[in-house]
Amino acid sequence: DAKTTQPPSMDCAEGRAANLPCNHSTISGNEYVYWYRQIHSQGPQYIIHGLKNNETNEMASLIITEDRKSSTLILPHATLRDTAVYYCIVRAFTGRRALTFGSGTRLQVQP
Amino acid sequence: DVKVTQSSRYLVKRTGEKVFLECVQDMDHENMFWYRQDPGLGLRLIYFSYDVKMKEKGDIPEGYSVSREKKERFSLILESASTNQTSMYLCASRDRYQETQYFGPGTRLLVL
Numbered sequence: 131d132a133k134t135t136q137p138p139s140m141d142c143a144e145g146r147a148a149n150l151p152c153n154h155s156t157i158s159g160n161e162y163v164y165w166y167r168q169i170h171s172q173g174p175q176y177i178i179h180g181l182k183n184n185e186t187n188e189m190a191s192l193i194i195t196e197d198r199k200s201s202t203l204i205l206p207h208a209t210l211r212d213t214a215v216y217y218c219i220v221r222a223f224t225g226r227r228a229l230t231f232g233s234g235t236r237l238q239v240q241p
Numbered sequence: 242d243v244k245v246t247q248s249s250r251y252l253v254k255r256t257g258e259k260v261f262l263e264c265v266q267d268m269d270h271e272n273m274f275w276y277r278q279d280p281g282l283g284l285r286l287i288y289f290s291y292d293v294k295m296k297e298k299g300d301i302p303e304g305y306s307v308s309r310e311k312k313e314r315f316s317l318i319l320e321s322a323s324t325n326q327t328s329m330y331l332c333a334s335r336d337r338y339q340e341t342q343y344f345g346p347g348t349r350l351l352v353l
Contacts, residue, residue, distance in 0.1 A: 162340065173245075173331050173344035174284075223340050228274065228286035228299060229333070 131230070132157045132220040139236040142212075148205040150235050152218030155199040160222045163194060165203045166231070167214040174217070174231070177203065208239045244268070245345040247332055253351045260319040262348050264332030271337040273315040275299075275307060277328040278347075284331070290315055291337070322352045 135153040142148040154163065164179040178185055178192045180201075185192045191204040205212055217234040248263035264273065275287040276299075286299030290309040304326060308316040315334075319326055329349050333342040 164341070171329075171347070171349070173333075173347040176341050176343060179341065221340065223338075228276070228289070229284060229342050231283055 132161055134218045134220055134232055136216070136218055136232065136235045138233065139238070141238050141240055142205075142208045144210060144239055144241050145207055148208040148212065148237055148239070150203040150205075150216050150218075150237065151200065152203070153200045154218070154220045157198050157220050158222065161220050162222070163192065163198075163201045164219045164221065165190070165192065165216065166219065166229075167212075167216045168231075168234075169211075169214040177216075208237075210239050210241060213237060213239045245332060245334055245343050247330075247345040247348050249348050250346060251349050251351075253353065254319075254322050255353055256323060258322050258352075260322050260350065260352075262317040262319075262330055262332075262350070264315045264317070264334075264345055265313055266315075266332075266334040266343070267313065268334060268336070268343065269312065270334040270343075271312070272335040273309065274333040274335070274342065275305075275315065275317045276331045276333065277301070278331055279328050287317065322350075324352050326350065327352045 132154050162179050165177040166174045168174045180192045194201045215234040215236050217231045245266045273290045276284045288307040290296045306318045329347050331347050332345040335342045
C-alpha cells in the first residue's frame, strides 16, 4: 500500500464544511483512495473511495488531485456526531489482505 | 443498508473461561474478518474466512480459533481467556470482488 500522510488533528465548527487532507505521493495507477472513520469506542465505518474522479455520496465528497498525489475528504455540514478519527488508506484490490490504518486525523467538531 | 452485528458490546470474563464472540452480516459477503484493536498497536488481524468452513490465520492467531458454518456468521473463540486478550474485538465483512470492508460495532472484552 502507498504511504499516506494526514495531519494528526483538526477542528471544525458545527455546520461548517470539514476538509480533511491526505497526501499519497507514491500512489500507483491501480490503487484506490479509501476513507474510513472511527468514532470513539465504535467500529470503523467506511465513508467513500475513489480512483481518479471526484466522488460524492450521502456522507461525504472525495476530491482527488489530477496527479493523484493528494486528496481531500469533505464533510459538507459537519455535526457533533462527525467527531472521530478519520483514516485515509491507499490500496489496490488485494484479495484477502487485512486492512491496516495509520494514525489518521482526529477531527473535533466544535459547537 | 449494510449491516454487521456483534453479539455483545461489552463482556467481562475470568481467566481460563471459554469465550464466544459472534458476528453476523446480512450482505451475503463471502469474506469475513476478526481483528483486535489495541491502543498504539492499531488493527491486527486474528483470522480471516474466505468462504463457509474456510479460514486462514492472520497475524496473531495464537489463543484463538474460529468457526464459519454458515455464510452470514463468523464466530471467534477464546479457548481459555487470558488477561492479555483484554481488547476491542472487531468483525468485518467484504464482498470478494470489492476492497471495502464493513465493520461491526465492536466488542470490548475485559478478562479479569
